[in-house]
Amino acid sequence: MKRIITILIFIIIPLIVSAQTSRPIVDERLELTSIVFRLAGAEEYVCDGVPEYMKEIDEYFAPYKNHKLIGYIQNTLREKQRIGYDGVAASAFALKIKDGKVTSGDDLYQRAIGNDPRWNKDVFTEYVRLLNDFYRKSKAGKFFDAHREFYYNAVQANLELVNKIDLKWFRDTFGGDPINLDVCLGLCTAQHNYGGKEYEDGTMKIVIGTFADQNGTPNILETAFDVVIHEIMHYYSRPLLNKHYDAMRVASEDIYSRIEDRMIVEAHKNPSTVAGEWITELFMNMYMQEHGELIMYNIYNDFRFGYIWINRALDFMKNYDRTKYSSMSEFMPHIVDFTNRLPAEWDTIENEFANAYPYVVSTFPVNGSVIPADTKEIKVKFAHPMFDAHGLKPIAGYEMIPGDFRKCHWEDPYTYVIVIANQLESGKKYGIALFNDPFIRLDNGFRLKENYDMIFEVE
Secondary structure, eight states, rough: OOOHHHHHHHHHHHHHHSSSSEEEEOHHHHHHHHHHHHHTTTTTGGGOHHHHHHHHHHHHHHHGSSSSSHHHHHIITTTOOOOOOOHHHHHHTTTTTTTEEEEEOOHHHHHHHOOOTTTHHHHHHHHHHHHHHHHHHHHHHHHHHTTHHHHHHHEEEEEEEHTTTTTHHHHHHHHHOEEEEEEETTTTTOOEEEEEEEEEEEEEEEEEOOOOOOOOOOOGGGGHHHHHHHHHHHHHHHHHHHHHHHHHHHHHHHHHHGGHHHHHGGGGSHHHHHHHHHHHHHHHHHHHHHHTTHHHHHHHHHHHHHHHTHHHHHHHGGGOOOTTTTSSSHHHHHHHHHHHHHGGHHHHHHHHHOOOOOOOEEESTTTTEEEOOTEEEEEEESOOOOOOOOOOOOTTTTOOBBOOOOOOOOETTTTTEEOOOOOOTTTTTTOOOEEEETTTBBTTOOSSSSEEEEEEEEO
């Protein structure tokens, strides 16, 4: 692994001189901390996104599950200090592995986890001491060396997606000095991802979980590109939130009390965290919109997370004029004002959420009417712009209208056209249903709440 990292460094150094760079990496420190917390049974690190690699970890390190480090993690770090999730990932970057030893230092500690109340210097010092002993006795370096080619292939497999990241957009939007990006592949974290922080001068690190492809190679899912942007965005949104949270604290606590029961992300369960997460999501969706990425699924997930005002917020952000505001820092007071107004508008927001599902406003011919036998098409008009997908189903007890599915199409984002293939029989009743699942509202990702049945009698 050391040889491969050296090669990557030689390749990247000339680029750093002239421009910001982003690269996928496998970081031995992150692998080590992930592995020991897996051995300790920390559920967020007991993930099998890369099953064969997990099997090899379990087999190799099984003899060391009774090491004092594992008990220390279980009893002190987990039980007493409540350290998990991002607290584990961040601690990896407070470490140094060199010459077969795991060490740290005041500068590394302060930069990586010094402000995290879950950690303290005494606890961390003992953790590093035991981690070094574990590393030495388990010969963990030997395990990592044996996986050099595996790590190299993982890096290569994720180059295209990581190179897609537009770092210039972040600098143009948030200002500040140019910064380079290491996308640390979370080979043991699967669905768990951890946000950006400048752990080294001029270099931000984020952790993005991976899943094995058909060849067993760890990949960041294409559908997780929004997650990558979200985790980078934390680096930029965090200082803005720290500066302005007191000005919107009361509103944020009020909002949290209204959505707490519907939130599905356990790690987001306090008002300040929720404030940071939804504003980060807001900025992420701006990035995706401005880069022509489809965001309806992101919006749908935001609703699921409890952020039922996200569409309002996105519409509000149209007021962010780059010719007027030099950076998001100048616009942030307006976001504070927007947030503070949300509790007063809550009944309307809840009503908007209740009506977030797409629905049919009319059909032609009219649903339930008598139609001519030579009817050629049925037009279905929706209240909202819809995604270009569709599906039809029979209705029990009725013969299905003989539609030519290959010719069925969207006339425009609001109008779906069912093309009838054959002459209909006079005196007969036909039924056909829009299958709810493919009919997706374009601006928020919500599907038809249920199948939409249409029944016609032929004259």
